[in-house]
Amino acid sequence: xxxxxxxxxxxxxxxxxxxxxxxxxxxxxxxxxxxxxxxxxxxxxxxxxxxxxxxxxxxxxxxxxxxxxxxxxxxxxxxxxxxxxxxxxxxxxxxxxxxxxxxxxxxxxxxxxxxxxxxxxxxxxxxxxxxxxxxxxxxxxxxxxxxxxxxxxxxxxxxxxxxxxxxxxxxxxxxxxxxxxxxxxxxxxxxxxxxxxxxxxxxxxxxxxxxxxxxxxxxxxxxxxxxxxx
Numbered sequence: 001x002x003x004x005x006x007x008x009x010x011x012x013x014x015x016x017x018x019x020x021x022x023x024x025x026x027x028x029x030x031x032x033x034x035x036x037x038x039x040x041x042x043x044x045x046x047x048x049x050x051x052x053x054x055x056x057x058x059x060x061x062x063x064x065x066x067x068x069x070x071x072x073x074x075x076x077x078x079x080x081x082x083x084x085x086x087x088x089x090x091x092x093x094x095x096x097x098x099x100x101x102x103x104x105x106x107x108x109x110x111x112x113x114x115x116x117x118x119x120x121x122x123x124x125x126x127x128x129x130x131x132x133x134x135x136x137x138x139x140x141x142x143x144x145x146x147x148x149x150x151x152x153x154x155x156x157x158x159x160x161x162x163x164x165x166x167x168x169x170x171x172x173x174x175x176x177x178x179x180x181x182x183x184x185x186x187x188x189x190x191x192x193x194x195x196x197x198x199x200x201x202x203x204x205x206x207x208x209x210x211x212x213x214x215x216x217x218x219x220x221x222x223x224x225x226x227x228x229x230x
Contacts, residue, residue: 079123
């Protein structure tokens with residue numbers, strides 16, 4: 001398998017962790033998904049080393065939540081460059097390999113805000129809505145090649161991004177523990193807790209696996225019941 005992000009030092013650390021846990025070789029690839037030529041080179045590099053690409057998970061981007069009057073053009077452009085154009089570029093260059101696969105699958109990572117924006121969640125709600133739309137369109141276009149396309153709408157989980165939010169808060173208030181941070185999410189989640197990253201990973205893995213061979217064009221919420229829509 002191959003993992004792609006911008007920072008090679010982080011990639012190497014994660015690759016070693018995955019390899020140690022699974023016994024499988026992991027190829028770390030550094031690229032900025034908003035740079036089409038960098039994506040092209042990265043995908044071709046992976047295709048050459050692995051000889052095939054069966055699964056693509058588009059997972060780039062971080063939350064950008066602002067009210068309309070606080071949302072700048074730069075925020076919109078940078079958000080769409082990573083989350084929408086990035087997914088388009090990755091899919092564009094992975095598609096020829098996926099067409100050759102007998103089990104091709106794409107999973108776009110989005111959020112339920114793309115289905116029903118709560119307000120104050122722009123531009124993420126805009127770009128994630130585009131990602132959900134692309135998922136449905138691609139599932140219809142790529143289906144003739146046996147390629148399934150789904151999206152997972154992730155809510156609050158114990159991600160590195162959310163841990164950094166705690167680090168920023170703890171820098172101002174050292175008494176604010178990580179457990180305090182995770183507990184603060186609970187009131188807005190019907191299940192009463194923030195999700196584990198593995199709980200999102202398990203659903204993504206299922207949707208990309210042969211066990212979901214007749215599932216395509218779906219948008220699955222992984223948010224403990226927080227979303228106001230299916």
